[in-house]
Amino acid sequence: MGSKELILKSYLSKYKYADIAKRDILGVFAKYQDLQPRQGPFIFNNGTQKDLVNLDGCLPVPFRGNFYNIPIxxxxxxxxxxxxxxxxxxxxxxxxxxxxxxxDGNGKVDLPYLRDWRYPQSDLLGLIEVLVIAFGKESPVYKRLGSRPRGCQVAIQQNPDRKDSGQRSSASATDQRFLCKECRLNPLEVTIQPCGHLATCESCCRRLKKQQNECPICSGPIDNVVRSFVPE
Incomplete structure (x- = not known):
């Protein structure tokens, strides 16, 4: 048993579904080794506080042709x-x-994947892959002018022009009907067979096939996939 697994076993001792949670977290560590298990107080919106396990570290994100590490x-x-x-x-x-x-301005992340979370279709590894997609489209941090990099490398060298950013966002807006049913960020790219549903992007389809191997629309099996194109 590795050191991270031993730490998790201790941290998760009071969790209701400790074995499932540990398995989900270890799946993340297998791919994203920079993330570390921590435990500390979390304050909810109603003012209550609870000690929670958290994954702390930097997430490698491709942005404008380079990889950057985003602290999460x-x-x-x-x-x-x-x-x-x-x-x-x-x-x-x-x-x-x-x-x-x-x-948002406090650093809290809001994604359709989180709002529509449902187990077992949703898991931590899927969440992180969606975070990579989202942060690759729009960096969540920028470097302070005149500062020297510390720890994680920042993706944007200066404060972006918000007006220009808004124009890009508006110009690239996509009809929700043509977005991947899993991440809700990428366009539809894959038709699942035998059910025939045009349901996901390539990235999400690969993850689904490795995990539950079910179509996100009808829960039918994924026997084969066909690269598809949505007309503009």
Missing amino acids: NIFILDTHPYNPPYVYVRPTDDMNINPGTYV
Whole structure:
């Protein structure tokens, strides 16, 4: 048993579904080794506080042709995996939060994947892959002018022009009907067979096939997939 697994076993001792939560978290560590298990107080909107396990570290994100490490915290509720986690961007001293479509001014992340969370279709690894997609479209942080990089490398060198950013967002807006039914960010790219549903992007389809191997629309099996194109 590895050190992370031993730490998790201790941290999750009071969780209702500790074995499922541990398995879900270890699946993340297998792919994203920079993330570390932590435990600490989390304050809810109603003022109550609870010690929660959280995944702390940097997430590698492709942005404008380069990879950058975005600092995040994922707070996992004691009812995981039946309730979605809370995700925050945690900028280092040389970064500022870049509020936008997916992140508010406090760094809290809001995504369709979190709002529509449902176990077993939703899991932490799927969430992180959606975060990578979202942050690759719109960086959640930018570098403070005159600062030297510390820890995670920041994606944007200066405060983006918000007006220009809004114009790009408006110009690239996509009809919700033509977005992947899983991440709700990428366009539809794959038709699932034998059911014939044009349901996901390629990235989400690969993940679904490795996990439950079910179509997200009808729950039918994924025997084969066909690259498809939605006319503009």
